[in-house]
Amino acid sequence: MKILFIGDIFGKAGRDALKKVLPELMKKEKTDFVFANAENAAGGKGITPEIAKEIFSYGVDGITLGDHVFDRKEVVPLLEDKRIVRPLNLPPGNPGRGVSFFEKNELRVALVSLLGRTFIDRVLDCPFQVISKQEFDIPTVVDMHAETTSEKIAMKWFLAGKVSALIGTHTHIQTNDEEIVSGTAYITDCGMTGPYDSVIGVDKNVILKRFLTGFPARFEPARGDVRFCGVIFEIQGTQATHIKKINIKM
Template sequence: MEIRVLFVGDVFGRPGREIISRVLPALIKEREIDFVIINGENSAGGKGITPKTCEDFFSAGADVITGGDHIWDRKEILEIINDSRILRPANLPEGSPGKGIGVYSKEEKKIQVVSLMGRTFIERPLDCPFQTAGRLHFDIPTIVDFHAEATSEKVAMKWFLAGKASAVLGTHTHIPTDDLEICDGTAYITDCGMTGAYDSVIGVEKNVILKRFLTGFPARHETAKKDVRFYGIFLEIKGIKTVNAEKIKIV
């Protein structure tokens, strides 16, 4: 049986949500996609997730929303964190609300999705992502969103899960990389890139961030609006192995 999956990295603010609503329904039809996974950690004004931003994604056709370091930035997330379609990083310490691993099925098609976060250069209390990944079972197609800063940690996770996970897809840096490959049936990319406004500094109005770098004076973040791009990773999976992986860019 073949399963067709679309994964979308960090969707940033309203411009990101709008392009998702505009392009996703047609893409699902055109590519006959079975499951759509969206990293939503920046969907609410660039920081956090709310019931409204999730609803935008679900009504556009998303099946699963994954998290990252911004998962708790908006307290409204607590209203929906027990919805099985919403995943926070699986390696948050025990006692953290919600879940980081989910199994989703449509007719006979079944996938496992894992939200996982790296520890290098990320100041958060986290268990070891490698130990957490080592406890997973890979008897059904498994997509891992590895939300991490360091390219080394991401590449290490590729080798750790090669031949086991169907895909290890990097998120968090918001900059798309050009290294999409299939390694022993495991699709890998260091970063899928942000879906949002690229006339910006990783989604934020560029002059706000420039001012902060130039003067050290903090300013309120504003979501950028121009040069909005959609980046997705399309996967075709047979058994638990990915047989085709493509980057989809829509502007």
């Protein structure tokens, strides 16, 4: 089976890129499933039921989230939707699910979200301990949403040969290290779908002002140099055989 995983959809610019690129790309690549990280889809922070509906309407089957999971209060009822996967290692007592199953044309795949702990300011259980309790008897795609390359690469060695794909998100810059390791498709970051005339999606002047003065200027999503980023990988049985990067300029 062929799966497209789309990197962090950022704001309206990212959603517009999705609308423009996805239907044709799905046809051209004959993808069986499309998953997308959409934790920044609502103005760069979080997701709402309306925006999730829009993203699904373009052809996305399943959405993963990350550290921005609870940025919008409206997300809580949305987390009941089986197509929405929030980090599995949020402590017990949180709403939503960290693993979900997708079926189409007799194909079955599991989608998991994990959130790294290094430089992530959230109460979290250990992603390594939590994922080690899972069984991987069907093709499994894991979104490893983390700040550091080291934590993502450590998870690569931890899950190599166990899951079908381990796809990095959160840092919004596509890395050049896609590979197949013992049947696991891996990339440290599959890139952002959104505006690159920015600092990881946010208006660059706002962020420059913050770095230069420490003044807490208002967060504004950028709009320019929009790109569609992600990876496409193929799975036979539960083992990945190919992975390639997607990076399309609008």
